Amino acid sequence: MTDDIQSAARVGIGGPVGSGKTALLEGLVPRLMQQGIEVAVVTNDLLTQEDADRLRRKGFLPSERIVGVETGSCPHTAIREDPTMNLLAVQDLERLIPQLDLVFIESGGDNLASTFSYDLVDTYIFVIDVGAGDDIPRKNGPGFMQADLVVINKVDIAPYVGADLAVIRREVAARRREKPVAYTNCKTGEGLDQVVYFISETVLFQTSQTAVKVI
Numbered sequence: 001m002t003d004d005i006q007s008a009a010r011v012g013i014g015g016p017v018g019s020g021k022t023a024l025l026e027g028l029v030p031r032l033m034q035q036g037i038e039v040a041v042v043t044n045d046l047l048t049q050e051d052a053d054r055l056r057r058k059g060f061l062p063s064e065r066i067v068g069v070e071t072g073s074c075p076h077t078a079i080r081e082d083p084t085m086n087l088l089a090v091q092d093l094e095r096l097i098p099q100l101d102l103v104f105i106e107s108g109g110d111n112l113a114s115t116f117s118y119d120l121v122d123t124y125i126f127v128i129d130v131g132a133g134d135d136i137p138r139k140n141g142p143g144f145m146q147a148d149l150v151v152i153n154k155v156d157i158a159p160y161v162g163a164d165l166a167v168i169r170r171e172v173a174a175r176r177r178e179k180p181v182a183y184t185n186c187k188t189g190e191g192l193d194q195v196v197y198f199i200s201e202t203v204l205f206q207t208s209q210t211a212v213k214v215i
């Protein structure tokens, strides 16, 4: 039934509650659109359309390109154990927008164990924020360890929460080794070019026009 539909690249965005997943989307989507990439977004919330409505209010994407999935269960169930709802949402978007290049799937906020099924996404980004403490990398959560890209967000608040960015950088490098990491401030856009670079190289197979290589 779906054989004749062109498949868009799928990028998961996971991470704890409030780490900045939606803020990251708010930064990434306009940057990718500027490069001519056709983007859509699926958001997951437990019982609401909160994030989908927030993105619609931003006005940077036509409303039909934003789908809010109400998971009604643990967020990781809908991105890993049984991603049916998300797969159907992506398929609907691909049917509606045949020229689609890229679909983001934002998980509901979860814990450090949260990972995506590769049946649902081609690659995924795990967002943690500096405000959660500089010991987060030491906790070895599977989401953080296994994600294709880790984004350490809210670097701007480090001085206010007593988090040492040098410690974070050292411990992230020791645990992630060669796997990419980007340090971002979604309020200013700092570091977002590195995330665009990662997406361009990993799933769009093109060299980003503005981006900087991820460290």
Ligand SMILES: Nc1nc2c(ncn2[C@@H]2O[C@H](COP(=O)(O)OP(=O)(O)OP(=O)(O)O)[C@@H](O)[C@H]2O)c(=O)[nH]1
Binding pocket: 015, 016, 017, 018, 019, 020, 021, 022, 023, 024, 051, 108, 109, 110, 153, 154, 155, 156, 157, 184, 185, 186, 187
């Ligand atoms: N100072 C600062 N605040 C940020 C940054 N990124 C996000 N925020 C704020 O952090 C709060 C949470 O951001 P969201 O983007 O809603 O986080 P989320 O991960 O999508 O949250 P859930 O979907 O509820 O899990 C909001 O008040 C954002 O404005 C950042 O880089 N710096």
Ligand SMILES: [Mg+2]
Binding pocket: 021, 022, 023, 051, 106
């Ligand atoms: Mg969100």
